[in-house]
Amino acid sequence: MRTCQNIRVLAHFGMVVSLPDENVTFLTKERVAQVVRDALLELAFELPADIEAELVAACKRETSPRAAEALRLLVENARIAREDRVAICQDTGSVWVCLEVGPDVMVSGNVLDDVDEAVAFAYTNGRLRKSLVRDALFDRANTQDNTPAFAEIHTSQKPGARLHIMCKGGGSDNASRVVMLTPSAGRKGVIETVISCVREKAANACPPLVIGVGIGATFDKVAGLAKQALMRPLDVPAPDELAAQLEEELLAAVNATGTGAAALGGSTTALGVRVQTAPCHIAALPLAINMGCSAMRRGTYEL
Amino acid sequence: MNCNQSDAIRLDLPLAAEALEKLRAGDACLLTGKIFTLRDAGHIRLLAELDERGSDELPYGLAGQAIFYAGPTPSAAGRPFGAIGPTTASRMDFAAPRLYDAGVRATIGKGVRSAAVRDACVRNNAVYFVTVGGAAAYLAKCVTSERTLAYDDLGTEALRSI
Numbered sequence: 001m002r003t004c005q006n007i008r009v010l011a012h013f014g015m016v017v018s019l020p021d022e023n024v025t026f027l028t029k030e031r032v033a034q035v036v037r038d039a040l041l042e043l044a045f046e047l048p049a050d051i052e053a054e055l056v057a058a059c060k061r062e063t064s065p066r067a068a069e070a071l072r073l074l075v076e077n078a079r080i081a082r083e084d085r086v087a088i089c090q091d092t093g094s095v096w097v098c099l100e101v102g103p104d105v106m107v108s109g110n111v112l113d114d115v116d117e118a119v120a121f122a123y124t125n126g127r128l129r130k131s132l133v134r135d136a137l138f139d140r141a142n143t144q145d146n147t148p149a150f151a152e153i154h155t156s157q158k159p160g161a162r163l164h165i166m167c168k169g170g171g172s173d174n175a176s177r178v179v180m181l182t183p184s185a186g187r188k189g190v191i192e193t194v195i196s197c198v199r200e201k202a203a204n205a206c207p208p209l210v211i212g213v214g215i216g217a218t219f220d221k222v223a224g225l226a227k228q229a230l231m232r233p234l235d236v237p238a239p240d241e242l243a244a245q246l247e248e249e250l251l252a253a254v255n256a257t258g259t260g261a262a263a264l265g266g267s268t269t270a271l272g273v274r275v276q277t278a279p280c281h282i283a284a285l286p287l288a289i290n291m292g293c294s295a296m297r298r299g300t301y302e303l
Numbered sequence: 304m305n306c307n308q309s310d311a312i313r314l315d316l317p318l319a320a321e322a323l324e325k326l327r328a329g330d331a332c333l334l335t336g337k338i339f340t341l342r343d344a345g346h347i348r349l350l351a352e353l354d355e356r357g358s359d360e361l362p363y364g365l366a367g368q369a370i371f372y373a374g375p376t377p378s379a380a381g382r383p384f385g386a387i388g389p390t391t392a393s394r395m396d397f398a399a400p401r402l403y404d405a406g407v408r409a410t411i412g413k414g415v416r417s418a419a420v421r422d423a424c425v426r427n428n429a430v431y432f433v434t435v436g437g438a439a440a441y442l443a444k445c446v447t448s449e450r451t452l453a454y455d456d457l458g459t460e461a462l463r464s465i
Contacts, residue, residue: 066331073438081440086385087376090439090459127385129376129459140344142458171391171413171436204391204414206436262435263414294437 033114040122043297047078050233054271067266089295092128093167095149120145166298172291175201181285203263206293214288216278226290229274344460346398359405372412374459383449388439389413
């Protein structure tokens with residue numbers, strides 16, 4: 001009994017000494033939910049500026065008449081959605097929320113608990129489509145409010161906290177792929193695998209695409225890298241020179257496939273390729289390709 | 304494809320056999336009339352219904368009609384749907400040959416189809432149309448009315464005539 005009490009006292013003492021100094025701020029679950037709610041209602045109706053700018057540029061550049069017409073429709077579509085406050089695409093997506101917490105921010109373990117409530121509010125009040133089922137295999141009844149969101153927390157060395165949010169369409173996610181390449185496959189193997197995925201799947205994924213490529217880490221983490229890669233806006237270059245070169249080379253190769261906008265031919269199969277790499281095991285070269293559609297709805301929100 | 308190109312062929316729905324015979328792969332078409340929306344879960348239901356009845360006679364007036372692979376958003380901005388656009392057609396490849404054989408004259412979606420679907424189109428003088436994936440706010444402006452015909456519990460995946 002006494003030992004137990006001592007442990008309790010020590011544990012209590014430990015918590016007291018580890019309490020943060022004055023420079024640490026607390027982030028509440030209410031604040032997170034509020035930002036998620038507002039962001040979802042913006043993303044559903046307003047195509048991110050970098051995506052729209054690339055669509056407009058591609059429309060001017062495209063020489064195939066059918067593909068140019070498709071691009072013109074997509075640009076007009078973005079305008080209609082923004083002005084009339086209707087969804088850009090009928091597939092308003094599953095919601096991915098990633099809370100990035102820096103060293104000067106403290107959160108409680110329940111900080112994501114109100115995210116589903118925010119999703120239900122936004123999808124119901126925004127008159128968005130409810131696209132989630134209760135269980136992938138055993139109960140495919142629609143949950144009726146687009147919950148649950150797929151929410152996670154990442155710690156970061158960057159001060160402050162921010163939310164990365166993506167409304168991911170089903171058709172483009174279906175066209176994605178994880179491949180465990182061997183190290184000898186190298187850069188060439190990565191490019192060939194991305195291109196074969198584009199050749200097989202791009203037509204189903206609503207091109208022009210934004211293609212997230214994750215390279216490294218482990219089987220489960222590499223898909224996350226590809227998804228995170230999609231978060232970097234098209235007008236922000238890769239911080240790493242080698243990644244930037246690979247992105248350029250991949251984009252040229254993807255656009256040379258001729259799949260084109262709406263898969264009607266031409267030179268605009270993708271608007272951009274985003275690469276994110278990481279360390280990995282000596283035996284591995286994990287590769288993930290996460291297809292993003294022409295309505296690439298995502299944004300990062302400082303908290 | 305939905306477009307206003309000058310070379311677009313204007314077609315009334317339901318599609319007449321004579322009009323279909325003249326179509327060539329790659330033609331641009333503008334469709335006017337009634338179409339039916341149905342996607343993944345609805346196709347599973349419909350096929351189960353045909354199995355149960357032991358007959359491929361199409362219910363809900365689907366014979367001779369066009370199925371649009373789409374799951375719309377709720378009504379918005381004074382329109383029947385805020386947004387409606389094509390979903391990936393290949394997911395319906397498991398059902399399409401049987402439905403073409405049963406009398407569906409056209410399907411509308413996005414992306415590639417299987418060889419079995421292509422053969423079913425040839426066999427039945429039927430077609431697969433593609434429209435622009437992601438242009439759903441634009442396409443919703445083309446819809447004047449909607450009615451739920453079956454599978455209401457499936458929400459967006461219900462069978463509708465539009």
